[in-house]
Amino acid sequence: MLSRVADSIYWLNRYVERAENVARFVDVNLNLLLDAPPGMEQQWEPLVRTTGDQALFKARYEDASAENILRFLTFDREYPNSIISCLRSARENARSVREIISSEMWEQVNSFYLMVNEAADGGLLSELHNFFPEVKMASHLFAGVMDATMAHTEGWHFGQLGRLLERADKTARILDVKYYILLPSVTDVGSPLDDLQWIALLKSASAYEMYRKCQYRITPRGVTEFLILNREFPRSIQFCLIEAERSLHQISGTSMGTWRTGSDRALGRLRSELDYLTIDEITQRGLHEFLDDLQTRLNTVGKQVFSDFFALEPASLP
Amino acid sequence: MLFDAYDPGDFFDELFLSQGQPRPEAELLVRRVNVMSLVELQQRQKAVQNALFKLGVTFNVYSDNQGTERIFPFDVIPRIVPGHEWEWIEKGLKQRIYAINCFIHDVYNDQKILNDGVIPRHVVESAPGFLKPCMGLNPPNNIWCHITGTDLVRDKEGTWYVLEDNMRCPSGVSYVLENRRVMKNTFPHLFAAMDIAAVDDYASQLLETLLNLVPETLINPRVAVLTPGMYNSAYFEHSFLAQQIGAELVEGRDLVVSDGYLKMRTTKGLERVDVVYRRIDDDFIDPLAFRSDSLLGVPGLMEVYRAGRVAIANALGTGVADDKLIYAYVPQMIRYYLDEDQLIPNVPTYLCEDATQQAHVLDHLDQLVVKATNASGGYGMLVGPHATAEERAEFGDRIRANPRGYIAQPTLCLSRVPTLIDGSFEGCHVDLRPYILYGQDVYVNPGGLTRVALQRGSLVVNSSQGGGSKDTWVVKSIDPNAKLPIQFGGVSV
Numbered sequence: 001m002l003s004r005v006a007d008s009i010y011w012l013n014r015y016v017e018r019a020e021n022v023a024r025f026v027d028v029n030l031n032l033l034l035d036a037p038p039g040m041e042q043q044w045e046p047l048v049r050t051t052g053d054q055a056l057f058k059a060r061y062e063d064a065s066a067e068n069i070l071r072f073l074t075f076d077r078e079y080p081n082s083i084i085s086c087l088r089s090a091r092e093n094a095r096s097v098r099e100i101i102s103s104e105m106w107e108q109v110n111s112f113y114l115m116v117n118e119a120a121d122g123g124l125l126s127e128l129h130n131f132f133p134e135v136k137m138a139s140h141l142f143a144g145v146m147d148a149t150m151a152h153t154e155g156w157h158f159g160q161l162g163r164l165l166e167r168a169d170k171t172a173r174i175l176d177v178k179y180y181i182l183l184p185s186v187t188d189v190g191s192p193l194d195d196l197q198w199i200a201l202l203k204s205a206s207a208y209e210m211y212r213k214c215q216y217r218i219t220p221r222g223v224t225e226f227l228i229l230n231r232e233f234p235r236s237i238q239f240c241l242i243e244a245e246r247s248l249h250q251i252s253g254t255s256m257g258t259w260r261t262g263s264d265r266a267l268g269r270l271r272s273e274l275d276y277l278t279i280d281e282i283t284q285r286g287l288h289e290f291l292d293d294l295q296t297r298l299n300t301v302g303k304q305v306f307s308d309f310f311a312l313e314p315a316s317l318p
Numbered sequence: 319m320l321f322d323a324y325d326p327g328d329f330f331d332e333l334f335l336s337q338g339q340p341r342p343e344a345e346l347l348v349r350r351v352n353v354m355s356l357v358e359l360q361q362r363q364k365a366v367q368n369a370l371f372k373l374g375v376t377f378n379v380y381s382d383n384q385g386t387e388r389i390f391p392f393d394v395i396p397r398i399v400p401g402h403e404w405e406w407i408e409k410g411l412k413q414r415i416y417a418i419n420c421f422i423h424d425v426y427n428d429q430k431i432l433n434d435g436v437i438p439r440h441v442v443e444s445a446p447g448f449l450k451p452c453m454g455l456n457p458p459n460n461i462w463c464h465i466t467g468t469d470l471v472r473d474k475e476g477t478w479y480v481l482e483d484n485m486r487c488p489s490g491v492s493y494v495l496e497n498r499r500v501m502k503n504t505f506p507h508l509f510a511a512m513d514i515a516a517v518d519d520y521a522s523q524l525l526e527t528l529l530n531l532v533p534e535t536l537i538n539p540r541v542a543v544l545t546p547g548m549y550n551s552a553y554f555e556h557s558f559l560a561q562q563i564g565a566e567l568v569e570g571r572d573l574v575v576s577d578g579y580l581k582m583r584t585t586k587g588l589e590r591v592d593v594v595y596r597r598i599d600d601d602f603i604d605p606l607a608f609r610s611d612s613l614l615g616v617p618g619l620m621e622v623y624r625a626g627r628v629a630i631a632n633a634l635g636t637g638v639a640d641d642k643l644i645y646a647y648v649p650q651m652i653r654y655y656l657d658e659d660q661l662i663p664n665v666p667t668y669l670c671e672d673a674t675q676q677a678h679v680l681d682h683l684d685q686l687v688v689k690a691t692n693a694s695g696g697y698g699m700l701v702g703p704h705a706t707a708e709e710r711a712e713f714g715d716r717i718r719a720n721p722r723g724y725i726a727q728p729t730l731c732l733s734r735v736p737t738l739i740d741g742s743f744e745g746c747h748v749d750l751r752p753y754i755l756y757g758q759d760v761y762v763n764p765g766g767l768t769r770v771a772l773q774r775g776s777l778v779v780n781s782s783q784g785g786g787s788k789d790t791w792v793v794k795s796i797d798p799n800a801k802l803p804i805q806f807g808g809v810s811v
Contacts, residue, residue: 003583004572096548099561154585213337251585 001154005100008093009155009309010162012101013146013312015090015164016109019083020139021170023132025050025177028074028204030129035196042068049082050173071127075120083135085118087113102149105142112138136206157247159307164247168240171175171227172291173204178284181289198223205235225279237294241271252311263304270297319352320359321736324743328530330476330733331745332397343400343793351395351510352486363394363738390493391786393737394504397748397768401794404515404764407478410661411468411752412760413652418483418639419756420655422462426452426635436654437647440607444722445641447691449600451607451620452635458531463639465527465595465629466754467491467766470662472733478801479665479730481749487597490571490767491753492555495520495562497767501789515764515792520753521562527757528563530592531629539592541565542582544573546598546614556597565595575618580628593629600637603630642691642725644697668726670717679717679726683710686726688717703729728790735788737770745769750790765790 029047045064048057056079061068076082078304080089091113098106115138119131143163149155159182198218202208207226210233215222230236245256245267252261282290326334333344342349351359371389394796399407424431425442432439442448467488469481498517502509525541532539545556560567572582573591581588595604602612607620622628638644646667649660668675668686679686683702690698700713717724734745752766768788 001585002566002568002572003585004569006585092548099557100568109729158585309585 003159003310003312005097006158007306010095010103010158010305010310012090012093012109013096013143013159013162014166015093016112016139016142017166018081018170019086019090020136021167021174022051022073022081022086023135023139024204025137025170025174026070026128027132028174028201030132031141031200031204032197035200044176045213047073050176053079053081074128074131077120077269083138084116087116097155100155102145104149105231108138108145112142126154139259154251157250158309160247161244161251164240164244165298165302165305167235168237168244169295171205171235171237172294172298174185174201175224175227176288176291177201179291194220202226207233209236221279221283224282225304228282229277229279231273238271238274241267242276244273248305261304261308262299263308266301270294270301320356321348321356321743324736324745326734326736326745328473328474329731329745332399332733332735332748333395334736340647341398341400341625342796344398345796346400346512347396347505347508350505353474359394359738360741362504366392366394366504369500370496382432386412391426392493392497392500392770393746393770393772393786394501394789395736395738395743396501396789396791397735397750399750399765400796401513401792404792404794407470407662407766408753408762410480411754411762413454413656413658413661414468414483414648415463415754415756415760417652417655418485419463420646421651422633422636422639423460424655425638426455429801431651431654434654436650437513437644441643441647445602445638445644447635447637447639449608449635449638452633453633455624456626457633458533458626458629459533461756462633464531464633464756465524466632467751468754470750470766471665472750474731474733476733476780477628478532478662480648480662481665483639484751485632485639486599487552487632488751488753489552489555489597490751490769491520491763491789492558494753494765494767494790495511496558496765497787497789512791513794515794515798516542517763517765520763522560523755523757523761523763524595525563525565525798527755527761528565528595528629528631528678532592532633536592539593540590541593541595542568542591544568544570544575544594544598544603546570546597546602550597552597559595566591570598570612570614570616573616573619573748575616575622578622578625578627580616580619580622589630591630595631600634603634613705617798640692642667642689643722646725665727665730670724671721672725676717676721679724680714682726684763685729687724687729688724689715691723691725696811701729719727733770735768735770735771737788738787739772739774744774747776748788764792 028045029044032043046065047069048054048064049072057069057072058079060076061072065267072079072082076085077084077088079085087109090110094101094106094109115134117276118132119127146156146159150159178197195218199208200221202211202218202223205227211218211223211226214225214230226233226236228237231238233239248263248267249256252263252264254260257268259268321340322338324334324779325337332341333348334340369391370392391807407631421431425448432442438555460584463674465488467484467490469484471481473479489616496515499662508514528541529539541563543563545558545567547553547569550556557567559565565706566582568582568591574581574583574588576588579595582590582591601609603615604617604619605612605615606617608615618676619628620634623630625633646664646669648664652658652660668679670676670679679688683700683705688700689766690703700709702710705713713724732749735748737746748768748770750766750768753763755763757759768790769785770788772786
């Protein structure tokens with residue numbers, strides 16, 4: 001498979017997943033605010049901090065009002081990680097590999113793009129409560145269509161790899177939103193308000209029902225453990241790492257548990273560390289520090305994938 | 319009776335002899351359409367357009383900085399060419415391809431035709447498409463123009479002419495294949511009742527043409543389609559053809575010259591490429607040999623090509639035959655190489671580099687079509703009768719400044735085909751671009767792309783200039799007793 005083609009399928013999936021997750025972590029905040037007691041200060045700035053793009057935001061907007069932040073994250077065409085920009089990039093990548101992916105995939109990403117554009121042209125931020133669920137559903141549709149219509153060969157595995165690495169990263173960020181929001185008032189821990197916030201967080205990761213089935217009581221410890229270490233829930237970080245590693249080994253042809261390329265090694269090492277970590281060890285180290293480090297290492301995996309498969313240079317140039 | 323009101327007027331109409339009198343080969347079609355209501359026909363037209371959009375049969379427009387794709391407008395009323403006429407066209411096209419191929423090989427090798435003074439040497443040497451680095455090249459089987467899309471037109475009397483030879487990267491064949499696919503769904507009974515030549519073997523013929531370029535000893539040769547990328551106006555076609563023949567679709571940045579071979583960057587390392595079907599112009603293909611500012615090509619490709627380690631279709635240097643001044647000499651080529659008379663005539667052409675002819679052109683700018691000798695796609699041309707006085711004056715200056723750069727032709731009154739516009743049939747001017755492959759022998763895909771000028775009275779049919787397309791039916795034989803197998807609304811037709 002051409003490196004450029006693999007790269008495009010990988011990024012097509014990353015961008016679709018990214019759009020979905022931006023929708024998710026904006027949604028978590030909207031939900032939290034709905035349940036917040038009147039008079040409590042609105043917390044929007046943490047959203048920008050979790051994207052890591054504060055500098056970009058500050059350069060483009062004067063104050064961190066709810067409206068500015070929502071516009072930045074959803075419909076800002078100049079900001080490369082806004083929902084609308086993600087869809088534009090996803091569609092461009094899809095267009096460049098149309099003869100490789102299935103036409104159903106192309107149609108789905110195309111209508112997803114058109115839907116977001118239409119919403120942007122409408123421009124009503126008050127409609128956003130309906131918009132975010134639509135974005136999530138369109139992303140699920142895309143993943144389902146790809147699973148059901150594209151041969152599960154190398155290209156498909158590159159797509160999976162992109163989607164799962166992106167999802168692991170974004171689940172970490174969604175958890176971090178909660179961290180930032182709690183930070184100013186540690187005294188709230190354990191209060192009914194705190195409980196509501198954890199429920200909202202689970203719901204935003206579509207994890208609430210699945211969590212109930214295996215844990216009953218909602219505790220900070222239980223929720224973080226579920227979203228980081230659970231091996232069966234498809235949005236938990238460890239699940240993403242396990243499946244990403246499976247796809248990576250299908251691509252590289254190396255057997256599981258061994259490594260040949262830098263990406264095999266970086267991803268395998270991260271996954272196996274999480275295999276033996278407990279949630280108590282994570283909280284001892286500090287949840288935020290742990291998530292921060294995890295994101296850095298996921299970036300390293302991404303860079304390794306790039307240099308192992310996409311950025312090939314010949315030994316001798318003419 | 320939708321066609322009752324249609325008046326072919328004072329034009330050559332491809333479907334009608336006169337008002338209410340269809341040509342024999344169009345009779346069934348006209349009967350079929352006449353039992354439909356306007357609403358039904360419009361619905362079908364819309365269904366076809368939707369199908370094409372959904373299939374993504376689109377093109378990009380260079381000037382459109384939105385980067386958006388548009389559908390190439392499609393009209394459901396086909397153009398029909400009777401079988402006996404097609405046989406003659408096919409013969410004429412083959413003759414032309416053989417002769418032009420001999421010419422290209424000759425000018426890059428022995429230059430006999432120049433030494434014998436049949437074509438003036440300066441005509442070839444001043445052509446921008448004549449590439450010095452290609453001197454002495456011997457492509458496999460001495461074939462240079464593997465894929466051609468010759469533009470044909472008919473005048474008011476119905477006489478066929480060759481308008482131009484497109485030897486570099488003619489596009490549009492994907493529309494032929496996709497248009498036919500949707501037309502079969504639109505008029506299934508007509509396809510069942512009429513003997514319409516199939517077009518679907520184009521992809522297999524193209525693949526064979528490309529595989530014909532590698533030595534038989536090479537097992538599992540790798541074929542790649544080289545595209546400038548997805549912002550090119552014909553990107554859909556590049557992607558479509560690659561898919562249809564099972565080739566890799568590559569861009570310049572996917573390719574690299576390494577160890578003397580052309581290779582592509584894959585996730586498993588560098589892999590060799592044996593045949594390149596390039597959809598990039600000569601000048602852009604290797605920045606080391608040609609335009610150094612090209613980002614689309616592959617540095618060092620020319621050297622690999624010269625060494626015979628990769629085959630390229632069409633051969634580099636083929637563009638010399640696209641020059642509109644050289645086009646004027648094709649009758650001489652046919653006589654010189656094949657000792658035959660030209661079957662399909664050229665459009666009479668005035669050479670502006672000749673002082674007498676130039677004077678005539680400048681005096682008659684309001685009647686002539688002026689074309690830049692090195693342009694295509696409807697760019698760089700003046701349609702005299704439709705131009706303003708300023709435009710004509712500007713072209714006059716351009717001609718005087720660069721006589722070699724322009725030719726002029728009479729404004730032909732192109733033949734017309736009824737076309738559905740705003741709920742009624744209008745006669746619209748058409749041309750025809752058949753696709754010709756030169757592999758083991760010359761193959762002409764029956765029919766070709768009928769392009770139609772959708773703006774009232776317009777003579778410019780290019781997709782980049784607001785044209786549309788129609789399916790082209792070559793009707794091999796006409797059965798006078800043919801019946802449509804299904805009854806429509808109780809009327810047997």
